[in-house]
Amino acid sequence: MSNNNSQGSIRFTGANIVYPNGTVGMKDLNLEIKPGEFVVIVGSSGAGKSTLLRAVNGLNRLTSGQIEVDGVAVPQKDGRELRLLRKRVGMIFQDFRLVKRLTVMSNVLIGRLAHVPGWRAMFNLWPAHDKEVAMKALERVGITEKAWIKASQLSGGQQQRVGIARALAQEPAIILADEPVASLDPVTTHQIMQDLVRINRELGITTLVNLHFLDLARKYGQRIIGLRFGELVYDGSAATVTDDDFRNIYGRDFTEDDVLDEDVID
Amino acid sequence: MAMVPPKPARNWPLWGGTIAFLVAMSWWSAHGIGFSLTELLCNSAGGTRLLQESWPPDFAFLPRLIDPFMETIYIAIVGTVVGGILSIPVAILAARNLTLGPIIWFADRNFMNILRTLPDLFWAMLFATAVGFGPVAGALALSVFTIAVISKLWSESLESIDMGMPEAVRACGGTWLQMVQFGAIPQGLQHYVSYALYAFELNVRASMVLGLVGAGGIGMILETQRANFEYERVTMIILAVLVAVLIIEQISESIRKRLA
Known part of the structure; x- marks a missing residue:
């Protein structure tokens, strides 16, 4: 990062x-x-x-x-x-703005959308590097272990951490x-x-x-x-x-x- | 406790006027089509005879219904899948909050209206003329019908999604397509599946009617048996259709309930 x-x-x-x-x-x-x-x-x-x-x-x-x-x-x-x-420019919102039905990882990867070719994002074929960046972003806010949990199952504070991780994934x-x-x-x-x-x-x-x-x-x-x-x-x-x-x-x-x-x- | 204000008096002139208007409309319309109760009663003998000839249903005919019945289901499935896929862009561009611009929105809205205004029978006859009588014409007609149904319902439900997530995707530098895919569709997915199942129910029923104008399936058998005055077979077909439609609707409804 x-x-x-x-x-x-x-x-x-x-x-x-x-x-x-x-x-x-x-x-x-x-x-x-x-x-x-x-x-x-x-x-x-x-x-x-x-x-x-x-x-x-x-x-x-x-x-x-x-x-x-x-x-x-x-x-x-x-x-x-x-x-x-x-x-x-990363952005963090009051209402977190996560896709609740998707995993934490998928949500953080949204921060990589502008960094990868359009077709890769579209078919969910994220390059290893971008997954790595997303993982590191989760690490930085201390919720790595939640990576594969649905966003809807997190508490408010955890959801906001995902929001922060998504912004960090942009390497802003x-x-x-x-x-x-x-x-x-x-x-x-x-x-x-x-x-x-x-x-x-x-x-x-x-x-x-x-x-x-x-x-x-x-x-x-x-x-x-x-x-x-x-x-x-x-x-x-x-x-x-x-x-x-x-x-x-x-x-x-x-x-x-x-x-x-x-x-x-x- | 606060005083409850007196209940306002009912607007009797309005009620009376409305009822008088409805009665007058009905009488005028009945007169227009030559509807007469006495004539109906005099001719009831013909109806009774038809019913007698239609009973009991010809169960021996049942095995011969399987193939055309499966054809009807195939027509409905192809129509739902093709129409269901095509309805996605049509619905998204017709949703005011997601569309690409006022001109595209306006054009798409009107396109949807045209599809919806023309009845499925019209499309069946159009495609029968274009690709020949048979199940392909039926499937094409139902594709159009499905686009009309799903895009109308789904564009309206997409208009009521929370725009926070789409904005967040935009804020990350996402394109319009990514905004739709990651921001909007996850919120509208449940509705979409529900509407697609609903369209499938309609399509099973419609594909029987379409058979009457030569678009294949069980409707075509119904029409030939009716033309041959095989009323006991007609009853059999109607019964079979009734049971099949009820079963399909039950399954589809229970899935939709679970999604909601």
């Missing part, structure tokens, strides 16, 4: 997204993310966290402006160029995690966050994580980006972020709904 550390930079330049219903998802965003950074994006719901993440791999299209990944503009229409970009330069722990219990939440941090450290994959729990953002983030109505309102180190900063990001006092562990509010 080699990963060139010089890869995985992202740059937003005057990027705007306005949805067809008029909602502003991203407003004049200028942002630079360096290779290997671990960035946590916070903001209340509807602040544009998902919009930002999904713009990086072209699931959301820009209304104006530009996003570059490693100096190459993210294509704004479907096609080969966009697929080539997505090949290098960037990982986008869209609320990866929002459907997990507190204990599993910390395990998954630790996994993401560890993978970021070990492989140097640029990682963008959307979180809505402030204490998680503070604990696991390296850099925190705050969004409000699609606008960048905070960008700084997780070590120095203050409660006032969070109040400003949310536009209100925060409550126990905004933290995972209620004790952190005094």
